[in-house]
Amino acid sequence: MKYGAHCYLFTMRWADDQIGLLDTFKALGLHVCEIAVGDDVHLTPRRTRERAEALGITLVISPGGAWPAECDLSADDPADRARGLAWHKRQIDLAAELGAVAYSGALYGHPGTVKRRRPPPDELAWTAEGLHALAEYGARYGITTVIEPMSHFRTHLINTATQAMRLLRLADHPNLRVLLDTYHLITEVRDYAAEIYQTGERLWGLHACENDRGVPGGGLVPWPTLFAALRQIAFDGYVLFESYNSRIGDWAFQRGMFHDPCPDGETFVKKALAFVRAGLEDKAGLEDKAGLEDKAGLEDKT
Secondary structure (H helix, E strand, O other), rough: OEEEEEEHHOOOOOOOOHHOOHHHHHHHOOOOOEOOOOOOOOHHHHHHHHHHHHOOEEHHHHOOOOOOOOOOOOOOOOHHHHHHHHHHHHHHHHHHHHHHEEEEEEEEOOOOOOOOOOOOOOOHHHHHHHHHHHHHHHOOOOOOOOOOOOOOOOOOOOOOOHHHHHHHHHOOOOOEEEEEEEEOOOOOOOOOOHHHHHHHHHEEEEEOOOOOOOOOOOOOHHHHHHHHHHHHHOOOOOOEEOOOOOOOHHHHHHHOOOOOOOHHHHHHHHHHHHHHHHHHHOOOHHHHHHHHHHHHHHHHOO
């Protein structure tokens, strides 16, 4: 298993002066750093790459920064689809410079674009065409192209693993994989195990956080079911902890988070890592802990 975290747990924007965070990742026992990229992210790729390689940290990038709305592989206008492909190719170029292993996100559309209409009959087909071209481009550099289903509040295209796998079949490229996000799934599915089984060997990774984007555990996500399904398929991919640090100025508010899910990145990672590792690698330990918590809850009521 490869455990990592999103840079947004610690910073609102990656830059050369944030490279020291890689040392923090290493000290926390993480093996992967997900860096958000976009038109507002400016860095010297070589510097981040060299420090990551020195520490043995694997890099992954995702389009969390400024991303023009017209750059959309699913757009009705073919010109916007072409702009989208060109924009994503530039991010893959950056990934190659960074030595990143994957480019991951809602690459099929544009987060925040939700078209409340009956989908045109060819919408998924033209999206798949662009996704195939992007996956082929990434393959040249050895960079895996990973799509992430998001909730219907963020996209109308791909909300579930079933939809993601349908798009992958249409795109028909071996360089395509799926990342499932426990936060986004909470409004979309009732059976987390079925989502895992749907993706099977195409499941590249997991964004692990609670239904409120807080530390995994104690919320609505059915973790025992999720962990059991991941063990069943012998999952050995990437588990990345994701949220927004809610104590950095107005950062969380800008990202649409109006509560306090992550007051401290290091504490978030320590708790998340202990919980998820117990669930995936120490089933008995997680069940014992759950049993003790249930017992304590009963005693509190008596």
